[in-house]
Every structure is written in C-alpha cells, then in structure tokens.
Amino acid sequence: MILSQLVSDYFNKECAQEAHSTRLLTLLMEYWAAERDHEVKSELLKQMVFKYSVAERKLAELNLIKNKFLGLAAHDFRNPLVLIRGLSEILRDDLGKTLHRHQKEYLDTIYLASSTMLTLVNDFLDVSAIENQSFRLQIRHSSLQAVLRERLKIYRMLAAKKSIRLTYKLSRLPDFPFDRDRIAQVVDNLLGNAIKFSPPEKNIHVSMNRRDGKAVVSVRDEGPGIPTEKIQMLFKEYQTFGARTTGEERSTGLGLAIVKRIIDEHSGDISVSSVVGSGSIFTFSIPMECGYDDGKKAQDPACGG
Ligand SMILES: Nc1ncnc2c1ncn2[C@@H]1O[C@H](COP(=O)(O)OP(=O)(O)OP(=O)(O)O)[C@@H](O)[C@H]1O
Ligand SMILES: [Mg+2]
Known part of the structure; x- marks a missing residue:
C-alpha cells in the first residue's frame, strides 16, 4: 500500500x-x-x-x-x-x-x-x-507709435475698399531701439492678412500698449479664423492652407515666416489665438530695453554695442 x-x-x-x-x-x-x-x-x-x-x-x-x-x-x-x-x-x-x-x-x-x-x-x-x-536688423531709436500710425493710414484705405472698418487704440510709448522698416514689414503683413482674409463689412482692431517692459501690438480680426491644428505650421514658409483671400490679393505663404524671424531677431514673441468662424488675434511683443542676447547687442549701436 x-x-x-x-x-x-x-x-x-x-x-x-x-x-x-x-x-x-x-x-x-x-x-x-x-x-x-x-x-x-x-x-x-x-x-x-x-x-x-x-x-x-x-x-x-x-x-x-x-x-x-x-x-x-x-x-x-x-x-x-x-x-x-x-x-x-x-x-x-x-x-x-x-x-x-x-x-x-x-x-x-x-x-x-x-x-x-x-x-x-x-x-x-x-x-x-x-x-x-x-x-540683419538695422536698430535705431524710433517711435513705434509713429510706425503704426503711418501703416494704419495706408491700410485703412485698403480696408475701406473692401468695406472693412479698421480701428485702433495706441498708448503713448517712449522711443526705443528697434528696426523701423522691419517692424513696419511685420505690421504690413499682419494688417494685410487681416484685410485679405476678412469678408466685407467686418472690423479689424489694432492696439498697442506696454507690458513688463515690452511693447505689445495686437491685430484682431473677424475673419474666417485658423484651425488649432494649423496654428503651429503658420510661421513656416509657403504655408497657405488653401485659405481664400476675399479680394484679388496674392497669397504666397511667406509673410508670417518672415514676420517670425524679424520678431525673433528683436528677441520678441509672436502668438496667435483664433476661433474658426469668429476671427483671429495676432499679438507680437518686443523688448523696449536692449533685451537682445550678447551677440546681437554687440552689433547694435543703438544699444551701446
Ligand atoms: N488673419 C488671418 N485670418 C485667417 N487666416 C490667416 C490669417 N493670417 C494668416 N492666415 C493663414 O496663414 C497663411 C500664412 O500667412 P502668411 O502671411 O505667411 O502668407 P500669405 O498671406 O498667404 O502670403 P504672403 O504673406 O506671402 O503674401 C495664410 O495663407 C492663411 O491661410
Ligand atoms: Mg501674409
């Protein structure tokens, strides 16, 4: 067993x-x-x-x-x-x-x-x-307000041709060092975009003020807006997303890539907030003091370089 x-x-x-x-x-x-x-x-x-x-x-x-x-x-x-x-x-x-x-x-x-x-x-x-x-930038002490006023005068006429109302509110700012022609180019592209992508009878509003030692400029439109997934591609070359201009304007997709570079060279920032169907706000800020890094400051006579 x-x-x-x-x-x-x-x-x-x-x-x-x-x-x-x-x-x-x-x-x-x-x-x-x-x-x-x-x-x-x-x-x-x-x-x-x-x-x-x-x-x-x-x-x-x-x-x-x-x-x-x-x-x-x-x-x-x-x-x-x-x-x-x-x-x-x-x-x-x-x-x-x-x-x-x-x-x-x-x-x-x-x-x-x-x-x-x-x-x-x-x-x-x-x-x-x-x-x-x-x-390269050409930095000189200039008035940002004067640059904006000059550009707004021209773009107001272009906007009026499409029955778009262009309004603005600019705070007083002291002169400070920046590249006048290049910043005019930035404003031209932002205003140009706002006008060319907006349908008639809409409003565009531009504001300028000072925040944390920076000059801040915003361009707000009531155009078609930009889908969230497209926003990070906006500042790359040749990006047009097939957007239709509402007049006969050209659209090559180079403007914002150049704008980004100009703002970067000023050690500034540019951002977009947009809602499809309601409009977009493009905001850029540039330091009013000589906030450039040492390399750029050294070449910049307006900053004691
Ligand atoms: N305010 C806006 N409202 C709606 N879409 C916009 C606006 N601004 C830019 N976009 C979109 O971003 C794309 C890129 O703009 P960007 O300024 O780089 O080029 P563009 O205006 O098409 O051509 P370019 O500036 O070279 O003449 C535009 O084609 C458009 O699709
Ligand atoms: Mg453009």
Missing part, C-alpha cells in the same frame, strides 16, 4: 515536471523568436535611419541651392522692377490729366502689377537671407 502510493506520487511528480519543462521550453522558444524578431526590426530601423539621414542631408543641400538660385534670381529681378514701378508712378503723376481713361488704366495696372511683383521678389530675398543666416 505504502509502496504503491510512493510509485503513484513519483509518477505524478514526473508528469508535472515534464509539463513544467515543456512549458519552460515553449516560453524559451517564444523568447528567442521575439528576440530574433527584435534584432531584425532594429537592423531594419537602423537602415531606415541611415537612409533618412542621407536623404535629409541631400534635401538640405538642395534647399541651399534653391535658396541661392532664388536669391540670385530675385536680386536680378529687383532692379528692373523698381525701375518699372518708379517710372510708371512718374508717368501717372505727370501725364495723369492728359491721358485717356484707358491709357490711365493701363498705367495704373503697370504700377500695381510691378508693386505686387516687387513685394514678392523682396519676400524671396528675405527668405533667402534668412536661410543663409545673413538676415
């Missing part, structure tokens, strides 16, 4: 051990297969990373060539365009009263077309300078 019990216990244990060993073996094999699979995948990943880095380098080289070509072409187009625009303006002023209606229209068209092309060429030159790291 005792012997048969012992024999049966022995066999039960043996069976249990065998089952255990089989399970262990299966697990080991599964582990090896997974490890092999992992090795194959890591090798594939390594190859893909290598191919990607080669392609990325090639793309960077091509981009450099493209920018160089764009810069050269834009540079060569610039002078004739300045000439055509300048001469058509002189002709318009001098002969305006003696010309027939059609002739005057032709001259206006030449002036407008050459102005548009000149802006485009200047944008290409800026992008090329930005990408070649040769973009």
Whole structure:
C-alpha cells in the first residue's frame, strides 16, 4: 500500500515536471523568436535611419541651392522692377490729366502689377537671407507709435475698399531701439492678412500698449479664423492652407515666416489665438530695453554695442 502510493506520487511528480519543462521550453522558444524578431526590426530601423539621414542631408543641400538660385534670381529681378514701378508712378503723376481713361488704366495696372511683383521678389530675398543666416536688423531709436500710425493710414484705405472698418487704440510709448522698416514689414503683413482674409463689412482692431517692459501690438480680426491644428505650421514658409483671400490679393505663404524671424531677431514673441468662424488675434511683443542676447547687442549701436 505504502509502496504503491510512493510509485503513484513519483509518477505524478514526473508528469508535472515534464509539463513544467515543456512549458519552460515553449516560453524559451517564444523568447528567442521575439528576440530574433527584435534584432531584425532594429537592423531594419537602423537602415531606415541611415537612409533618412542621407536623404535629409541631400534635401538640405538642395534647399541651399534653391535658396541661392532664388536669391540670385530675385536680386536680378529687383532692379528692373523698381525701375518699372518708379517710372510708371512718374508717368501717372505727370501725364495723369492728359491721358485717356484707358491709357490711365493701363498705367495704373503697370504700377500695381510691378508693386505686387516687387513685394514678392523682396519676400524671396528675405527668405533667402534668412536661410543663409545673413538676415540683419538695422536698430535705431524710433517711435513705434509713429510706425503704426503711418501703416494704419495706408491700410485703412485698403480696408475701406473692401468695406472693412479698421480701428485702433495706441498708448503713448517712449522711443526705443528697434528696426523701423522691419517692424513696419511685420505690421504690413499682419494688417494685410487681416484685410485679405476678412469678408466685407467686418472690423479689424489694432492696439498697442506696454507690458513688463515690452511693447505689445495686437491685430484682431473677424475673419474666417485658423484651425488649432494649423496654428503651429503658420510661421513656416509657403504655408497657405488653401485659405481664400476675399479680394484679388496674392497669397504666397511667406509673410508670417518672415514676420517670425524679424520678431525673433528683436528677441520678441509672436502668438496667435483664433476661433474658426469668429476671427483671429495676432499679438507680437518686443523688448523696449536692449533685451537682445550678447551677440546681437554687440552689433547694435543703438544699444551701446
Ligand atoms: N488673419 C488671418 N485670418 C485667417 N487666416 C490667416 C490669417 N493670417 C494668416 N492666415 C493663414 O496663414 C497663411 C500664412 O500667412 P502668411 O502671411 O505667411 O502668407 P500669405 O498671406 O498667404 O502670403 P504672403 O504673406 O506671402 O503674401 C495664410 O495663407 C492663411 O491661410
Ligand atoms: Mg501674409
């Protein structure tokens, strides 16, 4: 009785051990297969990373060539365009009263077309300078209020042509060092965008005030707004998101990339808040003291550099 019990216990244990060993073996094999699979995948990943880095380098080289070509072409187009625009303006002023209606229209068209092309060429030159790291500011003590007033005067007329009301509220600020022409360019693009993407009968409001030692400018519109997922792409080149301008304005998608660079060079900030269907607010701020980093400050005579 005792012997048969012992024999049966022995066999039960043996069976249990065998089952255990089989399970262990299966697990080991599964582990090896997974490890092999992992090795194959890591090798594939390594190859893909290598191919990607080669392609990325090639793309960077091509981009450099493209920018160089764009810069050269834009540079060569610039002078004739300045000439055509300048001469058509002189002709318009001098002969305006003696010309027939059609002739005057032709001259206006030449002036407008050459102005548009000149802006485009200047944008290409800026992008090329930005990408070649040769973009420089000309810092002088100036009045931001005066810059805004000057630009608002022009853009108010453009807005009125589309029955858009442009209002503003500008606080008094002392003069401070910034690049007058470049900040005018920023304001032009923000106002230009607000006007060209807004439907008629809407309002645009511009404000300027001082906050934490910075001049803060906001442009608020009641246009179509920008979807949240598009906002982080806004400041990259050639991003137009297929947005329709509400007049006949051009849309190349370069303006905000240049704006961002100008504001960055001033050690400032730019942000957007937008609700689709209700409108957008673009806000930029630039330090009123010489808040640039040491490198920029050193080249900046207005900051004692
Ligand atoms: N106020 C705005 N309301 C709605 N969409 C806007 C507004 N401002 C910019 N966008 C969107 O962002 C895109 C990029 O603007 P950006 O100023 O860079 O280029 P653009 O105005 O299309 O062309 P460019 O400025 O080169 O003439 C626009 O094409 C538009 O889709
Ligand atoms: Mg624009």
